[in-house]
Amino acid sequence: MKLAIEIVDAFTQDPFSGNPAAVCFVPADTQLPDNMLTAIAREMNLSETAFVQPLPKHTAAVPLFSLRWFTPTVEVNLCGHATLATAHALLSTQHAGFEITGDVITFQTLSGELYVKRHGKLLQLDFPQGTPQPTKIEADVLHTLVEALGITEQAVMNTSFCARTRKLVLEVGHVDDVLRCKPDFRKLMGVSFDTDVRGVIVTTSGLKGSSQYDGLYDFVSRYFAPWNGIDEDPVTGTKPVISDYG
Numbered sequence: 001m002k003l004a005i006e007i008v009d010a011f012t013q014d015p016f017s018g019n020p021a022a023v024c025f026v027p028a029d030t031q032l033p034d035n036m037l038t039a040i041a042r043e044m045n046l047s048e049t050a051f052v053q054p055l056p057k058h059t060a061a062v063p064l065f066s067l068r069w070f071t072p073t074v075e076v077n078l079c080g081h082a083t084l085a086t087a088h089a090l091l092s093t094q095h096a097g098f099e100i101t102g103d104v105i106t107f108q109t110l111s112g113e114l115y116v117k118r119h120g121k122l123l124q125l126d127f128p129q130g131t132p133q134p135t136k137i138e139a140d141v142l143h144t145l146v147e148a149l150g151i152t153e154q155a156v157m158n159t160s161f162c163a164r165t166r167k168l169v170l171e172v173g174h175v176d177d178v179l180r181c182k183p184d185f186r187k188l189m190g191v192s193f194d195t196d197v198r199g200v201i202v203t204t205s206g207l208k209g210s211s212q213y214d215g216l217y218d219f220v221s222r223y224f225a226p227w228n229g230i231d232e233d234p235v236t237g238t239k240p241v242i243s244d245y246g
Contacts, residue, residue, distance in 0.1 A: 001030070004095055005044070008085035019234045020046050021082035023089040026053040028097055034075070041070035047230045048082040052090065052098070055108065060099040063090070067107035067114070073229030078111040078165070080127060087116040087123050132160040132169055138194070145170075145191050149202065149224075150182035166198040175220050178202050185226040199225035 004025040012018025022044040026032060030053070041049035051068045058064040067086060069079040086107075090100055103118040115126045137145065137159050146153050151172065158171040172178060181202055188200070202224075206217035223233040 003040075004093075005040075006089045006093065007044075007046070008088050010081040010084045010088075019081040021079070021085040022046050022049040023082070023086050024049060024051045025089075025095050025098060026051055028054040028056075028058070037068065037070050037075075038073070042072040045072055047071060047233045048076065048079045050079070050082040050086045052086050052107075054097055060101040063100045063102050063105045065090075065098075065105065065107050067109050069109075071225075071229040075110075076228060078109070078127070080125065083107065083114060083116065083127075084123060084125060087125075091118065091123075128164075130162040130165045130167070132162040132167070135159055135161040135168075141192060141194070144187070145200075148184050148187035148191060149200070150184070151177055151180065151202070161195065161197070163195075166196055167201055168193070168197045168199070169201045169203060172202060172204045175204055175206055178204055178220050178222055181222055181224075183224055183232070185224070185231050188224060189226050198227045199223060 006023045006025075007020055008023060009015065009018040009020050022041070024040060032051075037049075037051055040051075048069045048071060051066075051070070053066045055064045055066055067083065069076050069082050087105055090098055090105065094100070105116040105118075107114045107116070111128055117124045117126070142153060142156070142159075146156065149170075155172045155174070155177040156170050157173050160169045160171075161167070162169070191197075200223070201221055203219055203221035206220045207215060224231065225233065
């Protein structure tokens, strides 16, 4: 069996930058077991590999696909940059059986139906929104967490957790606090959270401070998810809602 696979750099127009994702085109009449999908994702060795497959009602005018995302170790419920990469690959390459003439692509996913709309050379994504809530981290857990991240407890200003995505957000006081993170991923996976955390985001405002990034960005973030086989995701994306695919 031969499968077409493309690697797309999302959130950038420069090769070998941005956030790369692999897009695997699975023909409509092909059934692949999950262990094979995981093995392909492990071989790609990127934060996510997207598997896209035409659904029975798919037509070029009304594009309808199944979409699944795998890290090198597990399947995940949602991935933004790999969805953008998939839409770009579908519209740019036009593999047999995957043709698209319509302007709205519908993906059936573990997070429900997701839509990508084409506006000329721009793509607009419509995603479910998480609702992070302020959360208190016990002192001993926080101590272990910041030690694993390579920052200080004094740097952490606020903490919040999104139950839907299982992401923990640490807001720190300075861009340099984000940049100086040097995670020990073994220690990070050993932190005894009182809930099921699958990713940690360290973030801060990019509008003040003394680092080289001050004033250039609204916020600066880094994302760590060793629980999902991703030590650090390359980028969370700038201007993630609309992207040029031309």
